[in-house]
Amino acid sequence: MELNPNVDVLWIGIGNLLYTLGFITAIFYLLRARHHPRWLLYMLIAGGYAIQTYGLYLRGMEVQGCPTGNTFEIVQFVIWSLTFCFLVLGPAFRLSLFGFFTAGLAVMLSILSYAIPAWDTPYPINASGANPSVEFHASLAVFSYGIFGLLAVSSILYLLQNYSLKHHRWKGVFAFLPSLVESETMTLRMLAAGSGVLTVSLLVGSVYWIQNSAEVDSAKLVATVAVWLAYLVVLGLRLINRLYAKRLAVTCIVLFFVAILSIWPIDASRHSKAPSNAATQLSPSE
């Protein structure tokens, strides 16, 4: 399949632009019209998601696998998972401003992914060696990061409402926030769902790691297990009522950004150890 190497980045970028448009439109409506355009925002995110999916599909065709081979792809896959979870769960939970902050987080991550060109480094085609279980493990792991992204969003909503109620701020965005209990319920559900998906991902990955221990990148393994353990500890502490309310929300936000920001150094270390006789190098920027 002959592809223009920049076409996938273009489609992914258009998808990201629609998230940005949704976010800016929502800000305008919230501040000027004092109205939350729930469905308009939902449609813009859905449109962005569809276009981003196409872009990631093209990238997947290009690299002959799940596009999670470099930091740019991983972050884009996290954005994709985040918006997917929002599109599925958003209408069910009907949390006010959920879409607004999801779009905001997607915009922030997409700016980050485009701001550092080094993140989109070339890597060997089919780096996972056409092993379906490794692909499945990787996509599930990145998908769980999307859920953790949504967890960070519900935590932000919680913190803002907590601030609003404590400091008597009722205007602007504060007027549209969901209740504390609703945000915390969402936080607990996302925490459990994300930890569950990451656990399954690690179980799937462990089969490969046990059989091919020499090929496993130890930095990546340690970081992934550390993130997994951290979320499990947070979930455990929440379930026994030792970590809750504001501290839980802050922990979830910090943990998400630590997890996201740890992707790059780990990915860089993985590529620096890549075999020199790797298969053809491909990169959209080539």
Place this chain on the structure above:
Amino acid sequence: MIDGKRTFICWGVSHHTASIEYREKISPNPDQLDQIYQKLNDQDWMNEMTVLSTCNRLEIYGATYETDSHKLTTALSKILNVDKDVLIEKSNLLVGEKALQHLFAVTAGLDSQIIGEVEITGQVKQAFLHAAKKRTVGRMLNKAFQKSFQTTKWIRSNTNIGKGQINVATVAVDLALKVFGNLRNSTTLVIGAGDIAEKTISALRSRGARNLIHSNRTFEKAQELALTTGGKAIPIESLDSFLNKADVVLCSTASPDFILTEPRMNTFLKKRAVRPLCLLDLALPRDIDPAIDKFPNVFLYNLDDLAEIADANLKARKEELGKCREHIEKKIHHLMHGHTQKSMQDPEPGGIQQT
């Protein structure tokens, strides 16, 4: 909305022109209301009519052949047993476009004492239906009222005229909702009684609160309140054991000292773990130590806080008035001069059409 022969009018006495005592005096009882319909409808100059009677206004909307209020006021003063001259002084008559603007503003709650209130829309609808049953509504009034309902719907959906509570009791409930989302599964502990507390309990119940616990220095008073709200009464001595179960605590006692002090709350807050607590201090002097607000997951509001929110919401509603009136003017212009004008004209003036 003058179709050549008939004119849309609004005669009325309202909170703008008369005191509550006078409004009470002229508020028609059901018999008097029937008489108004009967007597005015018998007049050859009155073609269609609807009487709107609420605690804030007595207004008559009509399609008439005369725009002099003298005959109307004279007839009404006889029915209502009030002095004609005083009634003339307290009333006013709006004609044509101005009368229409007034109807639209009243229906949308823009002319109410509590700006943006929703009850008035229902009252206008009831008045219109009542008039329709009495067969005093024809093409002109039907069109005017239907358009006013449509305009009200637009105003409610597209402006913030009805957003934000503007009385202390409903502001308190709104704050509890900001914490819990809904009040169906939360427990409300009411300490003391009082006018604002009773209004707040009523507002809490209307928003779904079911589990109410009443405590009072006089146990009988708590029992009395519990009977009216369907709640449970507890002696004031056992308050501590129930504080732990409460999600919303509403305090309204006459105690000169704090009822809920920091050390007292500190003891049981540790047992509450994750559940947030909303404290509403509706007493003056205050019942709850303000230092309690520093605890995480505890949200304390006193009367000043609630009044401040109510004032801010009222200010925000007033800021929306211009936008609402602009929309009303646009709709009335369309009604008076647009393509629908033809459909509003009575093919046979004088004949009331059944709605």
